[in-house]
Structure formats: structure tokens, C-alpha cells
Amino acid sequence: MAEMWINMGPQHPMTHGLWNLRVKVDGETIIEAEPVVGYLHRGWEKLTENRTYPQIIPLSDRLCYGASMSWSHLYCLAVEELMGVEVPERAEYIRVIVLELQRIASHLMWIAAYGTDLGLLTGFTYAMRERELFLDLLQSVTGARITYNYPRIGGVRNDLPAEFERDCLRALDFFEKKLDEYELIYDGSKIFLMRTQDVGVLTPSDGMNLGVTGPNLRGSGVKVDLRKTDPYSVYDELEWDMCTHPDCDCYARYRVRMEEMRMSAYIVRQALSKMPPGPFRVKPPRNAPKRTAVARVEDPRGEGLMYVIGDGTDKPYRLKVRSPIFVSVSAVPAILRGYKVADVPAIMGSIDMCLGETDR
Amino acid sequence: MSAKEFMEWSSQVFDEVMRASGVKRGVDKITRPIWSWALRNSLFPLHFGIACCALEMAAASAPRWDAERFGFVFRSSPRQCDVLLVNGWITSKLRPDLRRLYEQMPEPKWVVAMGECAISGGPWYDSYNVVQGVDTFIPVDIHIPGCPPRPEAMLDGFLKLQDKIRHSTKGTFLED
Numbered sequence A: 001m002a003e004m005w006i007n008m009g010p011q012h013p014m015t016h017g018l019w020n021l022r023v024k025v026d027g028e029t030i031i032e033a034e035p036v037v038g039y040l041h042r043g044w045e046k047l048t049e050n051r052t053y054p055q056i057i058p059l060s061d062r063l064c065y066g067a068s069m070s071w072s073h074l075y076c077l078a079v080e081e082l083m084g085v086e087v088p089e090r091a092e093y094i095r096v097i098v099l100e101l102q103r104i105a106s107h108l109m110w111i112a113a114y115g116t117d118l119g120l121l122t123g124f125t126y127a128m129r130e131r132e133l134f135l136d137l138l139q140s141v142t143g144a145r146i147t148y149n150y151p152r153i154g155g156v157r158n159d160l161p162a163e164f165e166r167d168c169l170r171a172l173d174f175f176e177k178k179l180d181e182y183e184l185i186y187d188g189s190k191i192f193l194m195r196t197q198d199v200g201v202l203t204p205s206d207g208m209n210l211g212v213t214g215p216n217l218r219g220s221g222v223k224v225d226l227r228k229t230d231p232y233s234v235y236d237e238l239e240w241d242m243c244t245h246p247d248c249d250c251y252a253r254y255r256v257r258m259e260e261m262r263m264s265a266y267i268v269r270q271a272l273s274k275m276p277p278g279p280f281r282v283k284p285p286r287n288a289p290k291r292t293a294v295a296r297v298e299d300p301r302g303e304g305l306m307y308v309i310g311d312g313t314d315k316p317y318r319l320k321v322r323s324p325i326f327v328s329v330s331a332v333p334a335i336l337r338g339y340k341v342a343d344v345p346a347i348m349g350s351i352d353m354c355l356g357e358t359d360r
Numbered sequence B: 001m002s003a004k005e006f007m008e009w010s011s012q013v014f015d016e017v018m019r020a021s022g023v024k025r026g027v028d029k030i031t032r033p034i035w036s037w038a039l040r041n042s043l044f045p046l047h048f049g050i051a052c053c054a055l056e057m058a059a060a061s062a063p064r065w066d067a068e069r070f071g072f073v074f075r076s077s078p079r080q081c082d083v084l085l086v087n088g089w090i091t092s093k094l095r096p097d098l099r100r101l102y103e104q105m106p107e108p109k110w111v112v113a114m115g116e117c118a119i120s121g122g123p124w125y126d127s128y129n130v131v132q133g134v135d136t137f138i139p140v141d142i143h144i145p146g147c148p149p150r151p152e153a154m155l156d157g158f159l160k161l162q163d164k165i166r167h168s169t170k171g172t173f174l175e176d
């Protein structure tokens, strides 16, 4: 049969964001794939050169809207390193709490989207319902639903509201019961298992060579999690386990994310109980010294990195972003080769695309 | 006279007669509410997530806000849609595709610009690659401000669109 190219995107129910996947098929089998990104490119790195340091925080919220908090946190980490600001301990704990809540919300969004991809609409409605729980919590802290503008250089904007601990524990209790329910829905669905198991195999060596990080790599059984391997904030003071799965397929990535949600809930509980009193913010200097700084964090989607050069003024000279999904997307041809066209939504869904940070 | 010409001629005569006898006005008056009721209560927006505001679009169709009770069902093909919901910044690369999507939608169609980006470029107002608002190349009916607008705001925008349709639809049977 003749080979041909198929364009999936930019407007395609599979894409979850705005990109284009060109696949070369021989009959039903994919022999080549070529992701086309750049539909959301807005010159983020260039824009930051015209903004003062605090002005960039809301922009970095909008880098990846699925996990705004971790990106503005990453930006603040990088600038704190550049300016040499010490963050008070309470602020670090507050950050860990909101980051983990954000991780749960982001994974829930992923599960919801994955459900619709594979025909599990019940999963979508359930996961979106519980996601509101966490968005409400984050809203009570920050005042916004998805673009928070909450971390500050040298701390966080405001303290946790009164009764936050009670609400948070209640939400977590409720959520952990619901997680079992999701597992019943997803793992109990034959169709879901058939479409994910042994589909989209990413071998550990491929994953590492192509630079894939985050749950996608941990789904291949590689033990890499920056919170453990290169701890930032107060993650090294908390007790938790890295979640990996040896299967390397879409199902493994799903399992890793499920386990991570449980683990995040566990981390939040610990952080709440360990949180010390004290100030939550220090005043940073206005101008950065002539230096460079690097910070990296474990985003819900992988390893995010920011590299910032200060030139003595109140604006960065250069700000470079390493986006986890941009790298994962370049691994897509290696994952897709040999599978059928109908597997594309299952495989691409399992990568957890977020195009805002990919295109920047 | 060919068959086609006869068809044209006869429909013209039919039209003239209806107009002159005043039947048209009567029919319009009866059918107008029905047309507009059907149009505004079955709006099918295009399922086209661009950026952050797409998450609020998803939240609006999720259980808490449940947009389907107002008749908004997201469809994935522009051929089945009558509302184009633009929910994010439009880059130069996306612009021709968006225009094309708009042109692929059948009439009657409406455009809703959701979020600051779609209205005016939003936080990226000074970017070299972002189009300053969707109304520079597509006619927009409703603007929903916010960055991102809450799902309530989005639903409110759609209800405004329903109002607009109610006020603007005439009986389309035998249009003037």
C-alpha cells in the first residue's frame, strides 16, 4: 500500500493544545512521525528582557497553565539564587504545600483529558469534579483559579488563610477515597487496559538518551525525580517515596501519575504538620548583580530549568527556559513508530502535553 | 427555457406573490420565535483549546458548571459548529489556520473572544509574534474579559450571545 502523510492538528481532538503531529503511515501502521510545534510561540524569553524581575512572575504563571504554580516557583528560585536571597522556612513549607496541591490538580486534569481521549467520559466528569476541590483550596490561598501569581522573590505573597489546614485535610481525606474510585473506573475498564497496556513503549535507554523527564521517564522504571535526586525547597526534610513503574507503556505512565497523586497528598499532610511559624516573606533587592544563576524543579510534567543572567539592572539580561514537554515531544517519533494510527491518542495523551511552555 | 431557469423564475414569482399578498409577513411573524429559539438553545461551540483559557472552557463543561444545561455542546469538527470560541493568544503561525477554521464553519456563525489575549493581546501585548486581538481578522460578537475569565463569566458571555441571537434573528424563511 502506498505511504502517505497525515496531518493531525492543529485543530484535532487528539492534540490537547495547539500543535500538529504529522504521521507517515503505511496502511494503518505508523512508520514515521514528525511533531510540528510553534503555534503558541509568543517570544516569552524576549519579552522578559523588557520586564522588571517582579513583573515576570505573572508571565511565568502563563508558561504552563496546567501547573502555573510550579513555573512561577521555578522563576522565583532562579532569581533568588541570582540575588542571593534567603527564603524564610515558613515560606518554603507554604510553597511545598501549594506546589503539591498544584501537582494533584494538574494530574487530575491529565486524567480527565486522558479519559475523554479513550472514551471514558465518566472519568472526565469525576476527575474534573475533584479538581475543583483543589482549585478551591488554591483559590482560598491565592485568589485565582489557574493563574496564581503567588510566589514572590524571597517568599510568598501572603500567609495561608485561617482554617486552611482544616479545609485542606478535609479535602485530602475526601480525595483519597475518590482516588480508589478512579482506580476502579480506569483499571476496571477493559477498553482502557487494552488501549494502554503494551502501547507506546518507551524503553529506559531511549527515554534517557532523548532527554525525557518526569512521570514519562519514571513510567519507564528510571528513578529520576529532582525532588529526591537534587532536592530543592524543603523536600529533603520530608519523608516520601519516588513513584516508578517498570512497564514502560502508557499504562505505566498512568500508574505513576496515580501514585504521585497519593504521594502528593501524603507530602501535603506532612508539610502541614511540620510547618513552623514565622515570617513568610523577605524583601529582595531591586537590582540583580552581574551573575548567572540556574534553578531546576520537578514540574508535574518533568524537569523544568531556568537560567538567568543579571546585568546589574532591575531587568534580566537573558532568561532561558528548559521545558520538559518540548523535549518529550521530540521523543514522540521514537515512541510512535510501529503502532497503529488509532493508538496515537492513547500515546500522545499519556505524554501529558502542555504547549504553553513548549513553544514559550 | 431550461429547467434551471424555470426553477429560478418560478421561485421568484412565488416570492413576489407572497410578498405582495402579505403572507410573508405573517409567516415570518409565526416562525421568527421558533427559529430564534432553536438557534439560541443549541449553540455548538468548536472544541478548540488554544491556551490557558481553554482550561476554563473545560471546567465550564465539567460537572460544577455544566454548560450543557444551557445547550452548549462542544463539537470537534468545524463543520458541525456555529460558535467559534477563541480562548488564547493568536500567533502569526496560528492566524491563517484560525481564519480557515472560521471559514469552514457553516452559516449562521458567531465568534466569542474569551480572555484578554483574544481581545487585545493581553499580557503579550508587546510580543513580536502575537496578533493584537482576534477582531483584527475575524468579526467578533462577544468579548469575555478576564485573564482567565472564570467559568461563570464564560457562561454569562454565552448567555449574552443567546440574547444577541434573540434580538437579531429574523424569520429566515423567505428573507427580506
Ligand code: SF4
Residues within 6 Å of the ligand: A062, A147, B051, B052, B053, B054, B087, B088, B089, B114, B115, B116, B117, B118, B122, B123, B146, B147, B148, B149
Ligand atoms: S487571557 Fe490570560 S489566561 Fe487567557 S489565554 Fe491569555 S494569558 Fe492565558
